[in-house]
Amino acid sequence: MLIDTHAHLNDKSFDADRKEVVARAAALGVAKIVEIACAPAEWAPGEAFAAAYPDAVRCAFGVHPEYIKDLPPAYLAELETYLQKSCAAAVGEIGLDYWWEPKRKEEQLELLAGQLPLCAKFSKPAVFHARNGKEPAQNAYGDLLIILKHKWTHSPARKFRGVLHCFSGAWADAKAGMDLGLALGVNGTFTYKNNHDLRDTIKKAGLDNLVLETDCPYLPPQSARGKRNDPAFIPEIAAMVASHLGLSNSQTADKTTTNAFELFGVF
Numbered sequence: 001m002l003i004d005t006h007a008h009l010n011d012k013s014f015d016a017d018r019k020e021v022v023a024r025a026a027a028l029g030v031a032k033i034v035e036i037a038c039a040p041a042e043w044a045p046g047e048a049f050a051a052a053y054p055d056a057v058r059c060a061f062g063v064h065p066e067y068i069k070d071l072p073p074a075y076l077a078e079l080e081t082y083l084q085k086s087c088a089a090a091v092g093e094i095g096l097d098y099w100w101e102p103k104r105k106e107e108q109l110e111l112l113a114g115q116l117p118l119c120a121k122f123s124k125p126a127v128f129h130a131r132n133g134k135e136p137a138q139n140a141y142g143d144l145l146i147i148l149k150h151k152w153t154h155s156p157a158r159k160f161r162g163v164l165h166c167f168s169g170a171w172a173d174a175k176a177g178m179d180l181g182l183a184l185g186v187n188g189t190f191t192y193k194n195n196h197d198l199r200d201t202i203k204k205a206g207l208d209n210l211v212l213e214t215d216c217p218y219l220p221p222q223s224a225r226g227k228r229n230d231p232a233f234i235p236e237i238a239a240m241v242a243s244h245l246g247l248s249n250s251q252t253a254d255k256t257t258t259n260a261f262e263l264f265g266v267f
């Protein structure tokens with residue numbers, strides 16, 4: 001069994017064939033999906049999507065830094081109600097984006113600080129988004145990891161406290177994240193021709209610290225670049241990870257699935 005730990009299947013690009021997409025992934029062994037509802041307008045659709053697939057889909061609820069501009073005043077109270085739903089698997093995706101929103105750093109830090117306590121309050125792991133800016137000083141990973149080290153109190157019984165989704169940092173970031181109990185999310189970017197450094201970092205981190213994800217509809221693997229991504233690409237990503245780490249496909253599938261359960265709990 002494989003798990004897509006990060007999907008945006010409520011994206012409008014799936015409106016015409018969402019059901020078929022889930023069925024096709026399931027037929028390929030991708031039996032569980034974590035849907036990421038990361039803006040207030042996505043929370044109700046996320047809950048409805050999970051309700052349609054009670055055995056297969058769980059939901060992360062949170063506010064991505066990209067949605068900082070149009071937040072309703074009572075968003076935190078509303079987010080708390082969603083984190084109490086039975087489908088809620090995580091707080092996320094939350095974090096810092098200095099690529100798209102470099103000018104809103106202070107607001108982003110505030111948005112993150114407001115959501116971090118919800119992990120401990122509702123016993124949920126966190127799905128973190130970090131993207132560095134164009135300048136070396138715009139170090140989203142560095143800022144995020146320092147904040148987590150000093151301000152994040154969530155301490156679950158399970159192995160992982162959260163995940164650095166779509167990991168794109170350097171080895172030092174991976175190491176700091178793993179020291180904080182974070183898994184690394186590996187997706188189609190692992191397969192991109194020029195991402196040698198990322199592949200080396202992921203290999204060094206080792207299978208024990210990895211979970212698989214698509215981040216669909218974005219970031220399809222190399223074979224499908226320019227097309228819509230979907231959870232059916234998880235086996236291809238798994239095979240690329242297995243081959244680069246010198247492991248079997250089944251070993252990679254089993255361990256990343258165990259890791260996903262360690263991260264999100266049973267579902």
Ligand SMILES: [Zn+2]
Binds near residue numbers: 006008036093215
């Ligand atoms: Zn995402």
